[in-house]
Amino acid sequence: xxxQYAGVQVEHREIELxxxxxxxxxxxPKGTVPVLCIDGLVLDQSIDIMQWALKASDPDGWSDLDExxxxxxxKKNDELFKSLLDQYKYPNRHSELDQAVVxxxxxxxxxxxxxxxxxxxxxxxxxxxxxxxxxxxxFIRQFMMVDQQRFAKLPLPHVQRWLRQHMExxxxxxxxxxxxxxxx
Ligand SMILES: N[C@@H](CCC(=O)N[C@@H](CS)C(=O)NCC(=O)O)C(=O)O
Numbered sequence: 649x650x651x652q653y654a655g656v657q658v659e660h661r662e663i664e665l666x667x668x669x670x671x672x673x674x675x676x677p678k679g680t681v682p683v684l685c686i687d688g689l690v691l692d693q694s695i696d697i698m699q700w701a702l703k704a705s706d707p708d709g710w711s712d713l714d715e716x717x718x719x720x721x722x723k724k725n726d727e728l729f730k731s732l733l734d735q736y737k738y739p740n741r742h743s744e745l746d747q748a749v750v751x752x753x754x755x756x757x758x759x760x761x762x763x764x765x766x767x768x769x770x771x772x773x774x775x776x777x778x779x780x781x782x783x784x785x786x787f788i789r790q791f792m793m794v795d796q797q798r799f800a801k802l803p804l805p806h807v808q809r810w811l812r813q814h815m816e817x818x819x820x821x822x823x824x825x826x827x828x829x830x831x832x
Pocket of ligand 1 (some may be wrong): 679
């Protein structure tokens with residue numbers, strides 16, 4: 649989304665995670681997606697790719713924000729929420745865990761603080777969208793998609809409004825088309 653927003657043209661190579669092409673592993677042996685390779689520079693963390701794109705062009709000011717507040721949201725998401733999301737998505741891999749407890753933890757840790765923030769303003773950091781909204785909403789979308797009916801019943805009207813707005817945005821829809829897998 650950040651690349652599209654910044655108007656950066658890329659050659660999109662869809663990766664089959666079960667069959668990673670050697671050309672990708674040569675650039676980034678850790679073997680995760682996304683990877684951006686541009687003029688010999690290899691970026692293999694999505695947040696680095698976002699920051700790189702926004703440095704190239706940021707027409708609506710996604711980067712006009714308080715960096716310490718931004719980093720606090722990212723830390724909550726990356727360090728704690730992501731592992732709860734994994735437990736919530738794949739209960740079979742975590743049979744020792746009670747899914748209701750995982751959901752309660754996710755609520756306390758991230759979803760309720762987001763509800764408070766989004767009740768006070770349209771976006772996480774105020775009334776203007778920033779890169780933090782774009783970085784975090786795909787994780788909330790994944791969480792919602794595990795059980796859409798259950799998510800709809802949670803006391804999170806502002807999070808639900810925010811999520812819907814992002815999922816219905818032209819920008820999101822424009823980057824969600826399917827690509828055939830890349831073969832070397
Ligand atoms: N911190 C990395 C995480 C990337 C990551 O773990 N991506 C997953 C897919 S969402 C992946 O490529 N997993 C490797 C695999 O399943 O083999 C980033 O944000 O780019």
